[in-house]
Amino acid sequence: MVMNYKYIISLFLIVLMSGCGKSLNLQVDTAVPTPLASQLPLVVGVYYNDNFKNFIFKDSSDSREDWTIDNRSSRILLFNDILPSMFKTVNSVNNVTSTDSLVDGILEPEVIEMQVALPEETHSDMFEAWIKYGIKLYNPSGKIISEWQIIGYGKTHTAMFKNKEKGLTTAINMALRDIGAKMVLDFPRAPGIKTWLSTKIDCSQFSNIC
Amino acid sequence: MLTRVFICSAIIVLLTGCKSTTIIDEYRENPSTSLIDGESIVVLGRRSNANHETEVDFIECVGNSLNGSLRGINIIPEQLFVDSMYPYFETSKAPMDVQNLDTLIQIPEVAKKLDDLRVRYFIWIDGFTETTDSTGALSCTIAPTGAACFGYASWDDESNYEAVIWDFKDLNLAGKISAASSGTSYLPAVIIPIPLLARVQSSACSSMSAQIKNFLQ
Numbered sequence: 001m002v003m004n005y006k007y008i009i010s011l012f013l014i015v016l017m018s019g020c021g022k023s024l025n026l027q028v029d030t031a032v033p034t035p036l037a038s039q040l041p042l043v044v045g046v047y048y049n050d051n052f053k054n055f056i057f058k059d060s061s062d063s064r065e066d067w068t069i070d071n072r073s074s075r076i077l078l079f080n081d082i083l084p085s086m087f088k089t090v091n092s093v094n095n096v097t098s099t100d101s102l103v104d105g106i107l108e109p110e111v112i113e114m115q116v117a118l119p120e121e122t123h124s125d126m127f128e129a130w131i132k133y134g135i136k137l138y139n140p141s142g143k144i145i146s147e148w149q150i151i152g153y154g155k156t157h158t159a160m161f162k163n164k165e166k167g168l169t170t171a172i173n174m175a176l177r178d179i180g181a182k183m184v185l186d187f188p189r190a191p192g193i194k195t196w197l198s199t200k201i202d203c204s205q206f207s208n209i210c
Numbered sequence: 211m212l213t214r215v216f217i218c219s220a221i222i223v224l225l226t227g228c229k230s231t232t233i234i235d236e237y238r239e240n241p242s243t244s245l246i247d248g249e250s251i252v253v254l255g256r257r258s259n260a261n262h263e264t265e266v267d268f269i270e271c272v273g274n275s276l277n278g279s280l281r282g283i284n285i286i287p288e289q290l291f292v293d294s295m296y297p298y299f300e301t302s303k304a305p306m307d308v309q310n311l312d313t314l315i316q317i318p319e320v321a322k323k324l325d326d327l328r329v330r331y332f333i334w335i336d337g338f339t340e341t342t343d344s345t346g347a348l349s350c351t352i353a354p355t356g357a358a359c360f361g362y363a364s365w366d367d368e369s370n371y372e373a374v375i376w377d378f379k380d381l382n383l384a385g386k387i388s389a390a391s392s393g394t395s396y397l398p399a400v401i402i403p404i405p406l407l408a409r410v411q412s413s414a415c416s417s418m419s420a421q422i423k424n425f426l427q
Contacts, residue, residue, distance in 0.1 A: 032296065033293040033294070033296040034296070035296050035297055036295060036296060036298065036317075036319045036320060037319065038317065038319060155257075155263065157263055157265065174301075178302055180296075181297030181303050182297075182303075184297050185297055185298075185303055208317050
């Protein structure tokens, strides 16, 4: 009986100590709400390149041994959710050119960078995440019409018993929501977009956009 | 004799240690405010400050408190409102001034949604609760024979919040309410810790909610 008791205490201490380890393996699945946007009467293709489909955040520095954050599915889900609210028709395409005469343009998102921070790293009481995407818009013949970057930022306050996995997941979710918001609201202000829109739609009907 | 001293000290600490002090201030821009049955209020937290963010549970507390006290008025939960108005009320995109609302309602989808929700007032709350000082030490041990804690700790908490009330019908600032609360919590431990907590944030919430209710009615 005494031996069992000591075994349980020892096991408890081992579990406690292993929980304080430096590794991190996070799978983030984010769903953003359907945006309340003015849908433009355009047919747009979206091309998810290999970088966008396969990018996984990895860090193996001294303080972050073996960190992996995988939010690939969230990324694609984000654009699949927001683009149909922005454009009348959205089709997934396999490259940046299209022979379909009805296609007005092709969007290509790309992950440029991603960073996360723990409260103890920044000496604050926040979990933080930054995600930088590059967005390119092509005409159907593959010529670039516009190219811009979107930076999404998310933070969440530390709270008792909130571990680093939950804190970082919340911060990344907020950053992805921020990216979605900026994609919807800042799209008309991206370089060259207003001129492109004026050739494609009746701007008098979309005065808040062009 | 010692037992009596201990009991008296415990009673004094119990009576005085958990108390919070709250100061409320109000500024009224509109001489009169009113609410009609069926109209809605939405309570939102400001989270654009780099150093702090208004706690979600504080906003929930104010919303729940108003829900219980303003009969016939619909209090829209913060996350439900932000999700239904996505992306216009995300942290980086939310209107910072009541004049920005005028720009927002030029978007037909936004105007329709706000009309459907029958929003009359926006209440933006900015602030936070923090521990400003702490003292004492507490140590706990776990042994095969059992666990025990010994020591004493105390800490001071301060809450500072400001509510800015926008009148959506008239598109102007209705007024501002601020709540500042402070208190000291104690944690003596003799074998078991005995928390004597000053509910500073809770005190700020109930004071602010009561003042908002008086302001709007």
